[in-house]
Amino acid sequence: MKNNWGHVHWFLTGRCNLECTHCFRPKIGGKEDSGKIRELAEILRECAEKVSFTGGEPTLVRGFQDVLSSFKHKGVYISLHTNGISIDGKVSDLASLVDDIAVPLDSLDRETQRFLKGRDYLPISLRVINQVRAAGIDLGIHTVFNDTNAGHIPRIYRFLRKTGFSYWNVYEYNPDLVADRFASCSRFQQVRDLEGSCSYEKGGTDCLFARFLETEDRILRAGNKKVQFVSLRDVRPYTFLDSNGDVYFSVFFSGKRVKLGNLLEQGFDQVNVARAEAISKGLLFDEEGFVEIQNNLPFFACLYEGNYWDEDVDGVDGRSWGKITRFHDLYVKRFYGEEEMKRAISVA
Numbered sequence: 001m002k003n004n005w006g007h008v009h010w011f012l013t014g015r016c017n018l019e020c021t022h023c024f025r026p027k028i029g030g031k032e033d034s035g036k037i038r039e040l041a042e043i044l045r046e047c048a049e050k051v052s053f054t055g056g057e058p059t060l061v062r063g064f065q066d067v068l069s070s071f072k073h074k075g076v077y078i079s080l081h082t083n084g085i086s087i088d089g090k091v092s093d094l095a096s097l098v099d100d101i102a103v104p105l106d107s108l109d110r111e112t113q114r115f116l117k118g119r120d121y122l123p124i125s126l127r128v129i130n131q132v133r134a135a136g137i138d139l140g141i142h143t144v145f146n147d148t149n150a151g152h153i154p155r156i157y158r159f160l161r162k163t164g165f166s167y168w169n170v171y172e173y174n175p176d177l178v179a180d181r182f183a184s185c186s187r188f189q190q191v192r193d194l195e196g197s198c199s200y201e202k203g204g205t206d207c208l209f210a211r212f213l214e215t216e217d218r219i220l221r222a223g224n225k226k227v228q229f230v231s232l233r234d235v236r237p238y239t240f241l242d243s244n245g246d247v248y249f250s251v252f253f254s255g256k257r258v259k260l261g262n263l264l265e266q267g268f269d270q271v272n273v274a275r276a277e278a279i280s281k282g283l284l285f286d287e288e289g290f291v292e293i294q295n296n297l298p299f300f301a302c303l304y305e306g307n308y309w310d311e312d313v314d315g316v317d318g319r320s321w322g323k324i325t326r327f328h329d330l331y332v333k334r335f336y337g338e339e340e341m342k343r344a345i346s347v348a
Helices: 034-047 064-069 110-117 122-134 150-161 185-193 208-220 268-293 299-303 311-314 320-338 336-348
Strands: 007-013 050-052 079-082 100-104 138-145 167-172 227-230 237-242 246-252 258-262
Touching: 007 034, 034 064, 034 311, 050 064, 079 138, 100 122, 100 167, 110 150, 122 138, 122 150, 138 150, 138 208, 138 320, 150 167, 167 208, 208 258, 208 320, 237 268, 246 268, 258 268, 299 320, 320 336
Parallel strands: 007 050, 007 237, 050 079, 079 100, 100 138, 138 167, 167 227
Antiparallel strands: 237 246, 246 258
16 A cells, blocks of 8 residues: 555644635635644554644644654655744754755745735744755745746846755746635635736736746746746646545645545545546546636737637737747746757748
8 A cells, every 4th residue: 555645635624824815725624633643643544654743833733743754764854834933943853853944935025925924924934944944944935936026036036046955846826725815805806806907918928937037937947957947837636634534635736625524424436546547647637727727828928839829829919929939938848848849930
């Protein structure tokens, strides 16, 4: 049974001590039950290669260090995703319990980081980053790429190169994953503002997705394999677990998290069958999500995919065709490979 599941993202809690404007943590019902958490840890010790403890803020769970220590000597890679507030000044205590600690860093501008995190967070994050490095723990960085911080990404990269890091994941922002976006009209508007605007006349070359592609291309030219840009359209399996025992699965980072079953009620074997079926179906597991992603592509990407009408071309400003061509090539290269990009150019 060992190592059947690969990487599992465990939402240990829905509670958090930050109020990030772009947060996509799930809603987790019920009270945190230490008994259930111990049972789930026992199962994961036998079926997972890697467990990422996330939330919410996992360090808020009573006895979370005991949960971490239960994986010690079991050969499971442990990644702790934390904002660091609760472990500030105590990071060294975790050195023997985790393989890496991942901290959010969305900007090196204090006011931007304050806006995105809901409090004056930058000094805390920088302290914890230094503490992780000093403790000899591998450092991960998570950044949510949105309209507010899109221009800040190169500066973050320059900072991380000097600081040293093990991996940096830059996630394309998705407003549809923000759980509380319907809490009020002002909250909904705030969530949508982070997505920025998009002009059809410009072929979508001014949308957030275009800026994401452009920034990714610029950063990755340095050839640093520790940096990974994660797009909503990336096709990869994600397995999620919450502390009620519910197991969720999605094909896309942007996709709906579909419940497969409950580990505590149905047992590993039954849920594992459902998970294997979901993986084997691939895109067919979330056909609706795939169609939705295709329908929401900007014009420069639609040119390659072919899902546009001839009259759509008439609505595009002729002065934008140079940029449209450039972003079309970036899109094809990014999702289909450089050889396909060259082929597409030669056919055009």
